[in-house]
Amino acid sequence: MAVTTRHRRRWIAAVAASVSMAALLTGCATQQQAEGGTSTSSTNSNYYKAAVAEAKAIANGKKLNPSLSMIGSNSGAEGQTLQDVYKAFTEGAGVKVNYTGSQDITAIVQSRVQAGDPPDVADISAGTALQYAKEGKLVDLSAAFGSELKDNFSPSLLADASYDGKVIGVYQGFSNFMLWYNPKSYTGPKNPTAWSQIVDWTNAQAAKGTPVWCAAQNAGPESGFPGAQFIENIFLKQYGPTLYRQWGEGQLPWTSTQVKTAFQEFGDLIVNNKNVSGGVTGALAAPIATGYNGLTASPATCQATLWGSWVPGLIGSSAVPGTTIDFYRVPATDPKYENDELFQTTESVGFTDNATTKAFLQFMASTAAQKYLASLNRWPVANVHVPASIYPSSALQEIAKTYFAGSSTQLDVGPNMLANAAVQTAFFKGVVSYMQNPSSLDQVLQSIQAAQK
Amino acid sequence: MSSLIDNVPLLIIVGAIGIPILVYLILGASDRIAGMLPRPFSRRVRPWVWLFGPVVLIALVLLYPFVSTVITSFMNANATQGVGFANFVWAFQGTMLDVIGNNILWLIAFPIGTLILALIAAVLFDKVKYERAAMTLVIMPTAISFTAGSVIWTQMYSYQPPGSTQIGTINALITLIPGVQPVPWLQTPFVNNLALIFIAVWLGLGVAVLILSAAVKGISPELVEAARLDGAGEWRVFRSVTFPSIAPAVLVVVTTEVIAALKVFDIVYVMTNGNYNTDVIANQMYNELFTVNDLGKASAIAVILLVAALPIVFINIHQFRAETKS
Numbered sequence: 001m002a003v004t005t006r007h008r009r010r011w012i013a014a015v016a017a018s019v020s021m022a023a024l025l026t027g028c029a030t031q032q033q034a035e036g037g038t039s040t041s042s043t044n045s046n047y048y049k050a051a052v053a054e055a056k057a058i059a060n061g062k063k064l065n066p067s068l069s070m071i072g073s074n075s076g077a078e079g080q081t082l083q084d085v086y087k088a089f090t091e092g093a094g095v096k097v098n099y100t101g102s103q104d105i106t107a108i109v110q111s112r113v114q115a116g117d118p119p120d121v122a123d124i125s126a127g128t129a130l131q132y133a134k135e136g137k138l139v140d141l142s143a144a145f146g147s148e149l150k151d152n153f154s155p156s157l158l159a160d161a162s163y164d165g166k167v168i169g170v171y172q173g174f175s176n177f178m179l180w181y182n183p184k185s186y187t188g189p190k191n192p193t194a195w196s197q198i199v200d201w202t203n204a205q206a207a208k209g210t211p212v213w214c215a216a217q218n219a220g221p222e223s224g225f226p227g228a229q230f231i232e233n234i235f236l237k238q239y240g241p242t243l244y245r246q247w248g249e250g251q252l253p254w255t256s257t258q259v260k261t262a263f264q265e266f267g268d269l270i271v272n273n274k275n276v277s278g279g280v281t282g283a284l285a286a287p288i289a290t291g292y293n294g295l296t297a298s299p300a301t302c303q304a305t306l307w308g309s310w311v312p313g314l315i316g317s318s319a320v321p322g323t324t325i326d327f328y329r330v331p332a333t334d335p336k337y338e339n340d341e342l343f344q345t346t347e348s349v350g351f352t353d354n355a356t357t358k359a360f361l362q363f364m365a366s367t368a369a370q371k372y373l374a375s376l377n378r379w380p381v382a383n384v385h386v387p388a389s390i391y392p393s394s395a396l397q398e399i400a401k402t403y404f405a406g407s408s409t410q411l412d413v414g415p416n417m418l419a420n421a422a423v424q425t426a427f428f429k430g431v432v433s434y435m436q437n438p439s440s441l442d443q444v445l446q447s448i449q450a451a452q453k
Numbered sequence: 454m455s456s457l458i459d460n461v462p463l464l465i466i467v468g469a470i471g472i473p474i475l476v477y478l479i480l481g482a483s484d485r486i487a488g489m490l491p492r493p494f495s496r497r498v499r500p501w502v503w504l505f506g507p508v509v510l511i512a513l514v515l516l517y518p519f520v521s522t523v524i525t526s527f528m529n530a531n532a533t534q535g536v537g538f539a540n541f542v543w544a545f546q547g548t549m550l551d552v553i554g555n556n557i558l559w560l561i562a563f564p565i566g567t568l569i570l571a572l573i574a575a576v577l578f579d580k581v582k583y584e585r586a587a588m589t590l591v592i593m594p595t596a597i598s599f600t601a602g603s604v605i606w607t608q609m610y611s612y613q614p615p616g617s618t619q620i621g622t623i624n625a626l627i628t629l630i631p632g633v634q635p636v637p638w639l640q641t642p643f644v645n646n647l648a649l650i651f652i653a654v655w656l657g658l659g660v661a662v663l664i665l666s667a668a669v670k671g672i673s674p675e676l677v678e679a680a681r682l683d684g685a686g687e688w689r690v691f692r693s694v695t696f697p698s699i700a701p702a703v704l705v706v707v708t709t710e711v712i713a714a715l716k717v718f719d720i721v722y723v724m725t726n727g728n729y730n731t732d733v734i735a736n737q738m739y740n741e742l743f744t745v746n747d748l749g750k751a752s753a754i755a756v757i758l759l760v761a762a763l764p765i766v767f768i769n770i771h772q773f774r775a776e777t778k779s
Binding site for chain 1: 548612613614617632637639640641694722723726727728729739740742744745746758
């Protein structure tokens with residue numbers, strides 16, 4: 001009996017130790033994942049209270065449903081930031097927002113629309129939104145609160161979110177693209193004026209055995225999209241906004257010389273084991289949530305990355321603006337296009353034409369809600385009444401001043417905003433295939449062109 | 454209506470209690486009415502009264518979608534115009550050939566891998582005292598959905614470049630061996646397909662072991678004893694007595710896994726979405742249906758999968774009938 005009792009105690013101790021170890025490891029993993037967020041949510045802030053008051057004013061006199069369903073592409077820390085804003089709507093208007101974030105949003109929304117059960121609101125790409133607008137499935141927001149939209153957003157951005165003269169979508173977080181670097185480890189040109197300076201620097205560092213780029217591509221079903229955005233930046237800065245838009249609208253074929261050249265320039269820089277941290281395979285395998293941490297790691301495993309304004313948020317607390325992370329605008333190949341910038345955002349569209357959906361979208365477009373979102377330090381916002389000083393982060397303040405307040409910046413649209421779901425998917429998969437096998441470029445471009453209908 | 458859908462307790466009451474009560478009432482009332490008819494007539498009508506509901510359900514859930522899918526497979530993307538066999542021709546050319554090639558690899562490696570491991574587990578576990586604990590360990594992954602299993606193994610296979618800290622369990626373990634470099638399991642051609650197949654084996658092994666274990670326990674001990682008395686070793690006993698005796702169960706396992714290999718989707722979609730030459734036909738069907746929005750091609754793939762699975766279904770039915778007769 002004593003032996004059995006001792007044996008049982010040892011077994012219990014072993015199990016307890018295993019459980020503790022598992023809990024510790026889980027905690028570490030959660031910590032690592034949580035480091036992607038720098039949001040500073042506070043329901044006590046004045047911005048939150050103003051957003052609640054705005055929601056109350058919008059809901060006043062309207063009979064709204066107790067809840068609405070929303071699907072977006074942001075999950076994790078980014079999804080939480082958006083839900084913090086939606087809390088203000090819930091508190092002010094009494095409508096619970098059932099938000100689901102998934103990287104697989106295109107397929108999820110498509111399957112629900114096909115099943116006749118679309119979500120009330122979906123945060124989707126402009127190209128996909130246009131597709132639904134052509135099918136007559138989206139709510140006309142101009143009719144609902146058109147004058148507010150005109151007050152709060154620039155005409156060109158409203159035009160990009162419109163179909164047949166009607167605004168169909170509302171912008172939330174807005175992202176631009178820039179070249180991020182760590183001032184402590186960066187050896188490249190500061191504020192270069194030509195893309196060739198970046199290429200020369202990359203080659204010089206590679207000759208010394210130092211890969212300088214972080215270029216993680218693994219994003220689950222949407223793997224390859226960071227590379228796609230890299231290629232679009234190269235294209236815009238070389239060929240300008242007119243050809244860029246034509247490319248996005250399908251008028252410029254994917255098999256054209258210009259598109260092929262953009263792919264090849266991306267390939268020369270990134271599809272090269274000597275230039276990218278971890279090699280090309282490492283870049284393909286690295287998840288985007290952690291694959292850029294090398295920029296601010298100690299020691300840093302890369303010196304630069306060309307990607308969106310969300311990079312510091314993904315890296316987490318080790319990305320200290322001005323100290324371990326800073327940016328400059330992507331230099332142009334053709335100086336004519338140095339002020340042309342592409343941007344990345346999604347549009348929140350309404351599928352169900354009712355008072356609740358319209359009230360929610362009106363709230364999202366309102367200055368109060370956009371100020372609160374800006375104060376949460378995740379993304380810049382496009383609302384013209386949101387001053388740069390509102391952002392807690394100096395990086396976001398700088399981004400807002402550079403890309404929004406600065407009159408010289410021209411925001412352009414191309415495939416990342418205009419292409420439909422099939423072309424975007426083919427583009428992302430094409431980038432992965434190209435990175436795996438650069439000699440397959442022609443075949444890759446043909447397969448993307450085949451997806452363009 | 455939306456408040457009804459959001460009310461989970463109400464939905465549970467309707468689904469778990471309301472629907473069974475409704476079915477019971479309908480069947481009871483129908484049976485009463487049939488009972489009121491003249492005797493010979495009521496005896497003939499009564500079975501059809503009971504069968505009516507299930508037949509309607511099968512017609513709605515199976516027959517109608519089947520017919521609709523076959524018709525749509527001969528139509529264009531919007532299912533507005535006929536295109537003949539164009540969709541089927543598309544399904545057997547170009548990049549689809551690589552996709553079909555991957556499915557053929559799944560059709561070979563997945564059933565064979567599962568069968569071999571299940572046979573080993575079923576035969577050996579039968580001989581040890583800790584059979585229950587061993588069986589529990591093998592069966593546990595069966596409780597995990599394919600999607601959840603894929604998420605787990607995505608982390609297990611995670612790759613960091615050589616010299617970096619490996620956060621994937623497998624690479625963390627193998628790099629403990631001096632001189633061994635981490636392996637990009639999901640990015641290396643052919644290896645990645647085997648890595649995905651292994652996950653399916655891990656998830657499906659439990660059910661296969663259960664089936665084969667029950668069959669092994671059903672072998673007459675006298676047969677085995679007789680073979681041993683004749684001087685047969687363990688391998689000869691397995692080959693000549695055990696395996697032939699459990700052949701029907703082996704056939705069930707193989708045919709089940711072949712059908713699973715034909716329709717594998719979750720693992721590929723979650724882990725690679727068909728990238729790195731891992732695409733399979735079911736993933737391609739999902740892509741055509743929900744991304745490209747081509748109903749014709751998606752339906753053609755569904756019909757091809759059905760036709761490919763039919764021989765397996767017939768083999769199973771034939772086997773069940775043969776067992777019933779014997």
